[in-house]
Amino acid sequence: MWSRRTAVWVTLAPLAAVLTWSAPPLSAPPVTGTPPAAGPRHPAVERTAPAPRIISREVWGADESLRREAVTYTGAARAVFVHHTNHPDDYDCADVPEMLRAMQADHVLGKGWDDLGYNFVVDKCGRIYEGRAGGMDRFVMGAHTSGFNADSVGVAALGDFPAGTEVPSPLVSAIAEIAAWKLRTGTDPRDQVRMVSTNDAARVPEGEPAELEVISGHRDIVHTHCPGDALHDELPTIRAEAARLRIAGRH
Template sequence: MWSWSRRALVWAAVIPLALLVTWDAPRLAGDAEPSRPRAAERILPPVQQQAPAPAVVTRDSWGADEDLRTEAVTYTGAARAVFIHHTDHPDDYDCADAPEMLKSMQADHVTRMGWDDVGYNFVVDKCGTIYEGRGGGYQRYVMGAHTTGFNGDSVGIAALGDFLAGESVPDALITGIAQVAAWKLRPGADPRGHVRMVSTNDASRVPEGEEADLSVISGHRDIVETHCPGDALYAELPHIREEAARLRVASARKQ
């Protein structure tokens, strides 16, 4: 018979392997074979659970002009990545003016940019209020026009403001962005991790058809030549990733 000391040694070797298998994210139906995770990603705690939906101000509530929309809505798969943007508005706005700012932005995106609607799926103001952006149903996965080459299976979140270097980013804004990311990212996605996605447009940093290794929560500048989402907000992306992960872990613990 084995001694207790020998059994302890065997279990000490087996338990870490069992934990490693448990932490693997589940594959979704139709997914390609996942790429081998980098060593740093394997030690992240599991964040399988999507967080609950936060309060969202609907398009009807902020006054979106539905007559500007002339094309059918395109839906996409559950979000594998989130791209953070800014709207380039001056930071000293009053949050009560956000609905009027959104209406002007919608008109600009359609008439000047040539899009059919607001490009971003969600917009968050500096008070942390979350607004529905592009139409089609904020509970669903609507393909936006936010990140050239990577609009499929992703969500675009824009922060209302400019966020130049040296400026402070309100905690409420960071929380609002993290809430949307924690909710919309597909099950098994870790907001602190990486994802590989294939470009669909040569206008991005990655030629069409080539694969990019991206942070699950990335800044617009990570994939397109731009200063968006502003230096100050870009510097807060690690904070946003951690907060989104915390929200998902907290949600799982409540189940």
């Protein structure tokens, strides 16, 4: 969660082993064929749902000179963590590229991170933006969920989403599209996953396991109100839609 006025207690966790139990396959037939070849630390996404349309860093104007370290890659995504950015909900979607550039600068110059913390950002118009550099079709380790950055994807929704707010349906759909595309093959977005914390900044001490929803809110594992009450209430809808898209993608 990013704010112009308040800091967020998120640290970039070192790449560490993450233990999970395999989620049962969806009710559709299994995927056939050979996945595309990839390097051992640069695994390509094994798509079980089509990649959504994504606005690249080049298009929204990311400042590549701000990047401080080489990209770190991680294992196939076992979980998706949903965040909000704490921007006012009444922004104009035409202003989003400028908002992203400011957020990148804050994450690097203000928080000392290597780059934008989130792997993807979505706006209320349903547009999806490439976040952290490294290849949107790769598994890039972000700085989004303390203790659980490895083998996961961080998706941030632009807005605040307090209780009683109506969350735009295009935004909800966009998050589901990312989850359906990026989660590892055979994962049901409606299931749970067992992961082990890599530091003490999360609700779970370092080295301890946690049973999480495959699609979780930031607050579910870190002490924060992110992603806002209204957006957190939409997580069951996001899980169901992501599952539907993955099933449809297998036919």
